Amino acid sequence: MIPPEFDYTRVSSVDEAVKALGEGGEDAKLLAGGHSLLPLMKLRLAAPSLLIDIGRVEGLRGIERSNGGFKIGALTRHADLQTADELGVIAKAAGLIADQQVRNRGTIGGSLAHGDPASDLPGVVLALDGELSATGPNGERTIPAADMFQDYLTTALEPDEVLTSITVPDPGEWSFGYEKFIRRAEDWAMVGVAALLKVEDGSVSDVRVGLTHMGSTPLRATAVEDALRGGSADREAFAAAAEHAADGTEPPGDLNATAEYKQHLARVLTRRALSTAAGI
Numbered sequence: 001m002i003p004p005e006f007d008y009t010r011v012s013s014v015d016e017a018v019k020a021l022g023e024g025g026e027d028a029k030l031l032a033g034g035h036s037l038l039p040l041m042k043l044r045l046a047a048p049s050l051l052i053d054i055g056r057v058e059g060l061r062g063i064e065r066s067n068g069g070f071k072i073g074a075l076t077r078h079a080d081l082q083t084a085d086e087l088g089v090i091a092k093a094a095g096l097i098a099d100q101q102v103r104n105r106g107t108i109g110g111s112l113a114h115g116d117p118a119s120d121l122p123g124v125v126l127a128l129d130g131e132l133s134a135t136g137p138n139g140e141r142t143i144p145a146a147d148m149f150q151d152y153l154t155t156a157l158e159p160d161e162v163l164t165s166i167t168v169p170d171p172g173e174w175s176f177g178y179e180k181f182i183r184r185a186e187d188w189a190m191v192g193v194a195a196l197l198k199v200e201d202g203s204v205s206d207v208r209v210g211l212t213h214m215g216s217t218p219l220r221a222t223a224v225e226d227a228l229r230g231g232s233a234d235r236e237a238f239a240a241a242a243e244h245a246a247d248g249t250e251p252p253g254d255l256n257a258t259a260e261y262k263q264h265l266a267r268v269l270t271r272r273a274l275s276t277a278a279g280i
């Protein structure tokens with residue numbers, strides 16, 4: 001439980017962080033809440049030579065209205081999100097992350113940059129079609145959530161980029177259901193499902209379904225979405241569409257569940273999340 005030796009520096013701006021990343025080279029890592037990186041270091045699965053602490057960089061923490069949606073600073077903690085009712089499904093999912101101690105330290109930026117497919121917020125931001133802003137030596141760029149998650153613990157962020165904010169369309173425009181199946185209280189998701197729904201005159205005008213821990217990255221259940229869009233918003237339609245929740249997925253089997261069991265969970269949880277979203 002003792003990490004390998006490392007150097008530590010604290011920066012006070014995004015520019016300083018980018019500079020320190022450039023100077024530190026490949027083995028330099030940003031430190032936000034530390035609740036993914038430090039456990040990896042203690043298990044000796046990561047051994048950065050330099051930690052660049054961005055925890056006190058001004059202007060990276062908070063939630064503000066932006067272009068009809070919300071802009072969430074990368075250092076906004078899970079605890080800030082869980083009480084932000086205006087964030088709908090994001091608040092709900094954040095409140096189910098681990099325990100209050102983890103939520104008091106962990107940040108949305110750290111969660112998305114880490115790219116763990118078992119984390120709750122990546123699948124939710126993917127379902128919302130969010131966009132991520134990152135700053136590197138060549139300035140700022142926007143990464144659609146659909147392009148962000150590339151493989152297990154691998155994202156579109158360059159090693160010398162700082163994720164600064166996440167922009168999402170107003171989650172309040174969607175009714176939602178969020179289902180997280182866990183074996184023990186406060187555990188990581190065996191499987192998680194975020195369902196977003198818009199219903200007009202009894203039919204589904206739009207729908208999004210994000211899956212957690214059903215592959216090496218968070219996924220959209222596009223077959224479910226296609227089956228529902230334009231159809232009836234009733235229990236039978238949800239049950240039939242949810243049968244497609246695991247189509248094309250290859251979830252990793254682990255100590256908690258086989259791949260087949262996770263696929264079964266995805267179908268059941270999708271049906272439940274859709275019903276919750278529709279209030280039926």
Ligand SMILES: Cc1cc2nc3c(=O)[nH]c(=O)nc-3n(C[C@H](O)[C@H](O)[C@H](O)COP(=O)(O)OP(=O)(O)OC[C@H]3O[C@@H](n4cnc5c(N)ncnc54)[C@H](O)[C@@H]3O)c2cc1C
Pocket residue numbers: 029030031032033034035036037038039074075096097098099102105106107108109110111112113114118119120121157161162163164186187188189
């Ligand atoms: C016991 C325990 C249980 C947990 N259970 C859950 C759970 O159920 N669900 C869940 O979703 N998560 C869970 N987590 C993870 C937790 O949510 C983490 O806090 C979060 O995933 C990472 O955020 P962080 O701020 O701690 O990031 P850090 O650990 O500081 O960083 C993680 C990685 O992201 C990089 N990084 C951080 N911020 C940025 C940035 N702004 N720009 C670029 N790169 C950045 C770091 O360099 C590092 O590689 C758990 C953690 C613990 C310790």
